[in-house]
Amino acid sequence: xxxxxxxxxxxxxxxxxxxxxxxxxxxxxxxxxxxxxxxxxxxxxxxxxxxxxxxxxxxxxxxxxxxxxxxxxxxxxxxxxxxxxxxxxxxxxxxxxxxxxxxxxxxxxxxxxxxxxxxxxxxxxxxxxxxxxxxxxxxxxxxxxxxxxxxxxxxxxxxxxxxxxxxxxxxxxxxxxxxxxxxxxxxxxxxxxxxxxxxxxxxxxxxxxxxxxxxxxxxxxxxxxxxxxxxxxxxxxxxxxxxxxxxxxxxxxxxxxx
Amino acid sequence: xxxxxxxxxxxxxxxxxxxxxxxxxxxxxxxxxxxxxxxxxxxxxxxxxxxxxxxxxxxxxxxxxxxxxxxxxxxxxxxxxxxxxxxxxxxxxxxxxxxxxxxxxxxxxxxxxxxxxxxxxxxxxxxxxxxxxxxxxxxxxxxxxxxxxxxxxxxxxxxxxxxxxxxxxxxxxxxxxxxxxxxxxxxxxxxxxxxxxxxxxxxxxxxxxxxxxxxxxxxxxxxxxxxxxxxxxxxxxxxxxxxxxxxxxxxxxxxxxx
DNA sequence: CTTTTCTTTTGATCCAGATCAAGGCCTGGA
DNA sequence: TCCAGGCCTTGATCTGGATCAAAAGAAAAG
Numbered sequence: 001x002x003x004x005x006x007x008x009x010x011x012x013x014x015x016x017x018x019x020x021x022x023x024x025x026x027x028x029x030x031x032x033x034x035x036x037x038x039x040x041x042x043x044x045x046x047x048x049x050x051x052x053x054x055x056x057x058x059x060x061x062x063x064x065x066x067x068x069x070x071x072x073x074x075x076x077x078x079x080x081x082x083x084x085x086x087x088x089x090x091x092x093x094x095x096x097x098x099x100x101x102x103x104x105x106x107x108x109x110x111x112x113x114x115x116x117x118x119x120x121x122x123x124x125x126x127x128x129x130x131x132x133x134x135x136x137x138x139x140x141x142x143x144x145x146x147x148x149x150x151x152x153x154x155x156x157x158x159x160x161x162x163x164x165x166x167x168x169x170x171x172x173x174x175x176x177x178x179x180x181x182x183x184x185x186x187x188x189x190x191x192x193x194x195x196x197x198x199x200x201x202x203x204x205x206x207x208x209x210x211x212x213x214x215x216x217x218x219x220x221x222x223x224x225x226x227x228x229x230x231x232x233x234x235x236x237x238x239x240x241x242x243x244x245x246x247x248x249x250x251x252x253x254x255x256x257x258x
Numbered sequence: 259x260x261x262x263x264x265x266x267x268x269x270x271x272x273x274x275x276x277x278x279x280x281x282x283x284x285x286x287x288x289x290x291x292x293x294x295x296x297x298x299x300x301x302x303x304x305x306x307x308x309x310x311x312x313x314x315x316x317x318x319x320x321x322x323x324x325x326x327x328x329x330x331x332x333x334x335x336x337x338x339x340x341x342x343x344x345x346x347x348x349x350x351x352x353x354x355x356x357x358x359x360x361x362x363x364x365x366x367x368x369x370x371x372x373x374x375x376x377x378x379x380x381x382x383x384x385x386x387x388x389x390x391x392x393x394x395x396x397x398x399x400x401x402x403x404x405x406x407x408x409x410x411x412x413x414x415x416x417x418x419x420x421x422x423x424x425x426x427x428x429x430x431x432x433x434x435x436x437x438x439x440x441x442x443x444x445x446x447x448x449x450x451x452x453x454x455x456x457x458x459x460x461x462x463x464x465x466x467x468x469x470x471x472x473x474x475x476x477x478x479x480x481x482x483x484x485x486x487x488x489x490x491x492x493x494x495x496x497x498x499x500x501x502x503x504x505x506x507x508x509x510x511x512x513x514x515x516x
Numbered sequence: 517c518t519t520t521t522c523t524t525t526t527g528a529t530c531c532a533g534a535t536c537a538a539g540g541c542c543t544g545g546a
Numbered sequence: 547t548c549c550a551g552g553c554c555t556t557g558a559t560c561t562g563g564a565t566c567a568a569a570a571g572a573a574a575a576g
Contacts (some may be wrong), residue, residue, distance in 0.1 A: 145353055242336065
């Protein structure tokens with residue numbers, strides 16, 4: 001381990017710690033050389049301004065994007081021109097994973113505020129993950145986590161009344177901010193009420209009423225886009241959880257009808 | 259290419275063609291040696307009878323399962339004991355991808371009929387996909403496709419009225435059966451009405467009424483679990499599509515509010 | 517600073533689809 | 547063969563949230 005290498009490492013760390021790659025690299029303890037390799041394939045690009053597209057539905061898929069700062073929403077368009085918001089994406093998250101399958105973006109990504117991203121050409125990443133087993137494993141885990149997350153969201157949309165949906169959403173934001181080192185109890189919504197409503201499958205008016213209601217119940221404090229969570233346990237009680245284990249596991253025989 | 263190798267290859271093909279691996283291996287043109295390696299890590303196991311679990315929510319994740327014949331449903335359980343059906347899985351599909359992330363199954367899988375599967379220990383598969391680039395790529399594509407599919411389902415659940423949901427579901431089944439070489443216009447529902455309703459986020463009674471309605475409109479013919487699609491175009495008109503491209507792409511500047 | 521425009525709130529009404537209720541129909545077991 | 551317990555269908559009612567409407571704040575533009 002030469003002195004120069006150590007310098008390189010710390011330099012890379014500085015670049016990656018704040019950016020997406022902190023999430024992408026660190027958890028699996030890449031060797032310093034590997035970190036450098038990874039850093040080399042990443043393209044920095046000018047920040048995406050609020051309202052600009054990072055990519056659009058139908059475009060060729062070239063790169064994944066890791067969010068370094070700011071936030072984006074992704075959405076699809078229906079045949080009738082209606083938009084469906086798929087998700088809101090925070091720093092440290094990787095977007096574009098849904099496009100690998102058919103080499104074409106299945107949704108559009110718009111910046112909700114000035115946002116900087118690292119562009120990761122997927123072919124390079126794929127090649128690199130053949131060399132670096134830890135990277136391959138990490139990518140599998142990331143994609144799996146996304147599937148899990150989407151399934152959770154499906155459950156929320158299919159079953160839950162509106163209170164639960166919004167409570168889940170707020171808690172999920174809180175958790176994600178916390179994971180990134182921000183406050184878990186206080187944050188700004190970067191999406192508009194109507195985007196939130198759209199994503200949660202309800203009307204904007206309902207969001208507005210619910211936020212007021214939660215505030216009156218002392219669960220949160222709302223001021224415009226700023227949210228302060230006062231009673232996380234209370235919210236959690238409203239939200240319910242997806243994928244929770246039932247109390248007493250039953251035996252492995254046919255207790256289930258088909 | 260020795261004669262013996264050729265024999266091995268055809269033998270493997272026979273095993274894999276009907277089973278999940280047909281989907282998993284063939285599209286990427288694995289070399290014969292690679293096919294053999296893949297075949298070696300796969301465990302055959304006795305069929306899962308109707309109502310039996312293949313795995314359960316909360317269990318340790320060891321293997322992916324490729325469905326060789328039959329079908330399964332996956333579902334999660336809410337804290338209140340309610341079930342949410344996540345998906346229905348046909349031959350050629352791989353299940354368990356959502357469990358890689360936290361090494362624990364996030365849903366339960368129950369056979370809807372006698373079902374045979376190949377068990378693929380994930381650690382082995384991961385190791386093998388380091389050796390075989392095509393395999394790695396294929397796995398990324400599979401997981402990506404699952405993400406895409408789930409996002410489509412989220413859109414359906416969030417926005418669409420019940421007619422659209424059911425029409426989408428029937429068309430998706432039709433497509434999937436077709437892809438597997440079965441009839442696109444005639445198939446059996448292996449899930450009960452109430453499971454379908456649950457999965458589509460509606461009441462069983464509504465499914466029943468809609469099926470009757472579709473039949474009266476001459477779109478389908480229903481007899482118990484047997485469905486015959488008479489007017490796929492008509493169904494498609496009702497369903498709408500997710501991820502469709504809007505008519506005229508606009509320029510890349512800020513046409514979008516945040 | 518004023519005007520325009522967009523976003524959010526709040527109130528009133530309405531309806532798609534859930535829920536409740538009651539029969540009819542398969543299916544599997546004895 | 548008959549019976550029992552699920553499924554499925556059909557009808558009647560009810561309600562959670564959507565939609566419609568309008569005004570009050572912010573923010574952006576002039």
